[in-house]
Amino acid sequence: MYQVDLGPLKSTVSEWGTMESRLGEAASEAHSGMLRKANRARWSGVNADVTRPFIKAVADEITDAHVESRDLHDKLSAAYKALKSIQDDLQMKVDDARRKGIEISDGKDGQILCKYPPQPGHQNEVISEKRRKALKSLAEDLTGLVKRANEQDSYTAGILAKIHGNDPHNFGKNGPIDKYEAKQALRITKKGTDASTKEIRELAEILKYNKDNPAFSHTFFKGLGGPKETLEYYARMSIDGTGAPGKSRLDAVQDLQRYLGPTLATATDPDHKGYLNWGPQFRRLGTKEIDIEGIGFKPQGYQLLGGILRHGHYDKSFLTPIAEHVVQLQHDHPKGYWNTPSGPDMQFGFDPNGKKNSGYDPLTSVLEALGHSPEASEAFFSKDPTETPVTAYDENGKVDPNKTIGYRYLEELTSKDFHWNNDGSSPVKGERLMSGKDAMGHALESASIGTPYDHPSANGASEHTTPRASIVNRLIESVDNNPDFVSRDISDSMGKIAGEYMPEFNKALAEADGKSDGTLFSTEHSISFNSKASVRFLDALGRHPEGHAEATLGAQQYQAQRMHTVVQNPGEFPGSTEENLRDIARNGGTVEGILGSARHDAEISGGQEREKEFNEEVEQRGEMVKKIIGVPLDAVAERVPVGGELVSGVSEQIVDSIVESHQKNTSQEDADNAATVSFDTRKEAGEWAQQAVRSSGYSSGVDPEVVARNIAQEVAGGYDHGEQLRENGFDNKARRPSE
Template identity: 40%
Template sequence: MALTYMDLAEVDLGKLGTAVSDWKKSVDALKTAAESARDGMQAKSDKARWAGVNATVTREFVTKTVKEIADLHIEADSIHTVLFDGHTELVALQKKVRAAVEQDAANLGVRVEDIGEGKVRCFFPHIRGDSDDRTQEQLDAKQELEDRINRLLAHASEIDSSLARALGKSHGGDKHNAGHKSYESLDDAQAERAAELAKVGPEMSDKQYMELNSIMRFNARDADFSTDFYKSLGGPKEALEFYGRMSLDGTMGDDKERLALTRQLQRNMGLSLASATDPDNRSHLPASWASDFRKLGTQRVELYPGAGNSPYGYQLLGGMLRYGNYDARFINPIAEHVVQLHKKDPYRFMDNKPTVPGSDLDWGFNPSGKNGVGYDPLTSVLEGLGHSPEAAKKFFTDPPTAYNEDGTVDKDGTLDFTSYFDELNKKDFEWAPDSLVHPGSDEAKHAREMGPDALGHALESATTGAAWDADPPVLHRDEQTAEIMRQVIERYNVTSEDGPPHDVMKDSLARMGAAYIDDLNYSIMDFGGSGDPLNRDALFGHSSDGSTRTPFGEQPARNFMMLVAGDENGYKTLTSAQQLYMASGLAAFESNEDNGVSFAQNAAKVHGVLDESRSHGIREEFKDSEGAQQLARDQNGEWRKSLVTGGVTVVATAGAAMLVGPAAGFVAATAVPLVMESAGAAVSTAYGTHTMEYLKANEYKNDPAALLAVQDLEKVGERAVAQPVLNYAQATGMNDVESRNLINDIEKSYLTGKTVISNNEKVSS
């Protein structure tokens, strides 16, 4: 039976703490008794010159008694250990649950109801006279709180079950015989149980499957547990066999519950493998596992005796690599080996895809269903790099190492490329169709998109220092990440000789652009390399990590933004980032009007670049339909108008922030943390909180006076740019004439940005 909310919230864990202390006393006392028995009674018995009955009965009795006392000590020590670990974890979980209810729920005006079965329901109570209307922000916060409490309860329930099971095995149930199962930690007991369940394999019941996932879910990032678990499977080959059998079992047929359990296992095994293969962890698998995985990568791994068409090791390993933040020393040699194998033959891993008509389209080694079925390991390792920022950065910057067919280093080998960025971004790079759809079908047109999408994710990770789907992302930029971003901007722009990106990459490019919105602004103020009369470095300051801004060059920055903002979603992502960046910069320069005006003019120019880029994109998308063009323009204008009238708000979360409102589906929180390392020398990581408060107080509000002041500006884009400038003018004490002149200057800068792109479009045409 699951631990309920009331069980955890109301239980007096002090009693369990007292039991832990009592058992510690027993352990110490039994240790003393065992030592005395061994050094006293046993020693004297061994030295005694007994004959006859004493030589057998008495000595045997003494030996047995000494062993029983030692066994009692071992049993007591095991019980104390698991009790101590269990008590520690339950206390921490209880504190989190109580804080969530007493603080977070109270602040939200939410009540928490225990609905049994280890679940709670959060709801807004009705108050007389209240309309009960809630904003999406409030509803999302309520749901996040409910999910968080339920995760804590599930974790507590798993600890409770593991603790009870470990105590039972330590005691053994025989009051006349001490010394049964001994554990050095609760992790030790949990890993043992996970191993027992794993040995059942595909034959495990759904209940057993849920138990395995529950244990792994809350221990996957614990290196002690993960290392013990993988060792219990046997070795690298046995780990691949277990994962492969479970994947095929879960993706076969249409059992949705079984598939959901298999997806959980895939994630859990990936996270566990990442922690178990990190050599910096106190507990970790030996380095031989990595070399063995590479050796097995090109070998067939027989999952069932006599089964034909067995999968390659890399196909099995790839399914796990899609989850977890891997150390570069483990994943990068694998990724390099896979790319080199793919270069020799892009289809070598495709020959064992099922070809039986009507076969399950998800039957394979990627139960998640995201980006392929799992037969192409290149897509898998790129997804792995997409969740491993440091490894991704090294992968795209370190010189390549040549590998033999068996995954060993080819010391005398040479490669015909000097970087994986160049190789994977070639116009003619051939991506494998990791799909089971019928060739020639409509779905088959997208079969080769999985690889490019995964490449976009890996580049996001490498340029931002955060997993591509982190929520929220915390940026970790440095000179190497900026250098990769420079290569991205040179490769993906409207003038690239290698052609446009795959459509599936555009969302990644937009998020990368948002993450570097400060450097894009810095680059736009390049003046064509003719000098810097406004001292850009003084105006833009440094990143919060102390590194200087990265100059991409005005033209490369414009060409990149023109490509990305030409797409509707890319435009929304970059424009939202720019709007927030502009507001934060103006907040930083409230005490320096000259720099504030210069910053605003440049930011307005960037807005002009983005708006005209989208206009160009609309003309290209709907060149054959004036009606569709006009509809797209109207929709574009309405979205930008929402930036002025309150449609986009800012919410601080856990030291970062995210956009909510019309753009929430497109700006996956990447842009907003930039305010913590944005314009002006006054900006630092500590400045982020002030910026958030500034935005809440001054930005994106429906201010009739401010809107009236810019009503003669014809275009919505101009109004969106003018609004934060008017707020700035008010904050710095400008009079009406000064405000009007400032708006005129900003309008000119905005139109300059539009003109630059318009002219660029004509030249390109």
């Protein structure tokens, strides 16, 4: 895979593109020229009975040839793009590893081996745990890439062999390949749970490689019968997988769920001609009980649909009304609305891929769907009845003109009174599984950042539009009113949002400081975050290891980028470059002061084990940042969970310094109390800033040592100021949130 020359495949794609174009012209000429003349001719006898049908058959055969050439071109083109992307990613990872002295080789059963070759005199040296983890991670990444390449190769070879139907005298015998594949997929669905595990894997593979194909998706879901039949089929298959003994069947059904959703997203997308306008029917079925034989209770439509919606990027016209209806039902029935099995549930419900939840709560599912659909989530969280009337739905999902919605969904879901259902079917005693809040965090990420929460943006940057910034501003105000909303389930998402919106947070804190007017921290909109609410928001997320790690790395990344900008473009900012660097450093220190003191409070109650959790989260996310530095973002399978923009300008040395300082804290014998860690963090914040300014470069004629010393002093002053801001953010009556 590393060495294979994909040039011939690229040339073949080009040649088939030319062939398709020419056959398209020939087919057009055959029908508009030859066949039209034959139909107009006043023939009789043999010419009418034989020649005219023969001419039509020839014209149709040329059209079939065009269809077949188009299918060949499409499949080869898709294969080339996929294999080239995989190869680019693999070559980059391998080359980078080899520069670091790592030896890579093929192992058994498709596994790839990575190791550091023994150095003379160090043959018996034991490799460090950190290096061992890095080698294991690299080997898994490379093995996964080769596996993806093999899957793509196998699928393409198989489908190319079926395109012409094994008849050398009849073009396109199977018809257009997408419709042929839809027929093959429907053949398996008709067997239901009687389909073999191998057949379910085959079905999942067909969906995987055709999920973005409108013609396939329309034919497939029409073939299933309609919305109700789609829900019934999914219900039977999900229970068949989650209730099956052994892992093989479950794995196959997990793949089926993983690709059924994206296929539905394509089928219901109004951007495609002939799309399926199934939204109103799904809403009508949402509260209806669906009788599924053999599962012991009657689930409602939304419980089944939710399992499908968890995967796929849906159009807002389809998904947003469904999300609104589900939240309205939850608002009207806060104590529960959805059917669940009576007694312990030995199965895992309607979410085969779920780890903490059963899938019985559709609110969790639609929030997860919003997390993958940024346009829909932005529209959902932007709803404001004080500005524009919000559509109200009755129990059956129909628009109810006599009903009024007087609340905003963002505030509804973040209020103290909102009841989050426990979506675990049989939770451990004393444990509260809050997968709904985790999904809520994902939905907020996609709405505020503008990309699916688990995928990076195409160019590594996110546009901070007025609607998105308004959502974050309202989120900050909601957390200010209800700090306990930021629990561990959602803190990582809150940290990512904070990391992404560091320009706005820095601007708010600079204006509150009085030493700067905030012009250094420009934004693309006119939304201003409230300073006190911003402090309390950072305090709430800083108390949790995941949120603290995300926000810390996001803050340091932004500080480094901002310093680089003012050094490289001094004429764009008022004041001298050194003054601007000092202001940035002070503001960065203020952010760290808030986050560090919040962590300090959390560690007082948790001790050294709690401190270890904080440090492990920073290490994990730091390694993820370094992993994608310089990597083409479209080659990253999932969005790396790190706050802020994912750009190659982040210095690996800066990330290393942050991670190393946290590792040092954990290993120090005297770092067994929060005070020591807090003091170290104050010092290390200055070191991070000095590293950032060194990476940015110095203006000519300045003394680097003086600049570095000044930067450290500004960070220290900012850190103290941040601690004070945080103290001032709470009065004697407003107590801080507890775990």
